Amino acid sequence: MGALDILDESTVAVQNVTVRYKTPADDDGARTSGRIARVARAALGQQPQVVVRALSGISFVARAGEQIGLVGQNGSGKSTLLRVIAGLEKPAKGQVLAESTPVLIGVNAALQPDLSGAQNVRLGCLAMGLTPDETAEAIPDVIELAQLGKAIHRPMKTYSSGMGSRLRFAIATAANPHILLIDEALATGDAAFKERSEKRMERLRENAGTVFLVSHAAQTIEETCTRALWLNHGRLVLDGSAEDVALRYRKYAWALAKGKPDRAKAIIDTALAEKKATSVLIEAPVKPLAHRPRHARASGTLLRETGDQ
């Protein structure tokens, strides 16, 4: 297949992204390093380290109107991919380009523990790129959604973790982002808040150009997404319709649950063999988009996606 110019509709391009974490491990965990290295480390009193490959060479292009589900086992790299798209994590290799600032629901706001909830709402909105006028307009709505009562005027450091999460969630929704990233694991709060937040999420999804949703439930992906990416040990196993990916992922999870690792591996191998190789070519930078200035970052770019590698 030849190259396809998709500038008009692309919202996020993920180009060959690799993320590694260097983390401390015990001696057994670090056994892969050489004997000399181990002896030297012991002599220097250093703790052994291992490198975790959280994402390996991930490439895809997301388009306006898509709701993209991310599925995969625990530790497969789903949250890391969301954080990289949100710009919260820098990949060791590769790059992410977005036509506007992606907002990760729940954790984006860098809040100040000594300031009150209300002061943090203002700060959070401005930090997400809202103008002072937009911020003033958004504040009552955010405070209403968070429903913290008089506690909204207390310093955030006095909040319970649930109260903090509610405020962060409410602030994140104020941006009405064109690229929305939702990590289901972040969903929090009591029943009443859940219902209010679900309604808000629905509205956000309707307005967003592209939604990314992390979920462990294949059914949620099937019901809410148009497309799905299956990650396994940091690799992209399959990129396809939500129905097809959810079906195969379900079969894989079932095989694992039934103690049939060979069957599970065969499902992954088949998916990998069928997957269309995608490479994202970035041809020439263009000016950031002018029509959504508060979201635009220096990322407007001519993209090409090819399927012939």
Ligand SMILES: Nc1ncnc2c1ncn2[C@@H]1O[C@H](COP(=O)(O)OP(=O)(O)OP(=O)(O)O)[C@@H](O)[C@H]1O
């Ligand atoms: N800050 C970190 N330091 C070291 N390793 C990390 C860090 N964050 C993630 N990892 C590792 O990277 C890999 C991918 O983690 P990630 O959280 O992206 O997986 P996930 O698919 O979202 O998992 P889950 O479904 O359990 O939320 C895992 O092996 C994890 O241990």
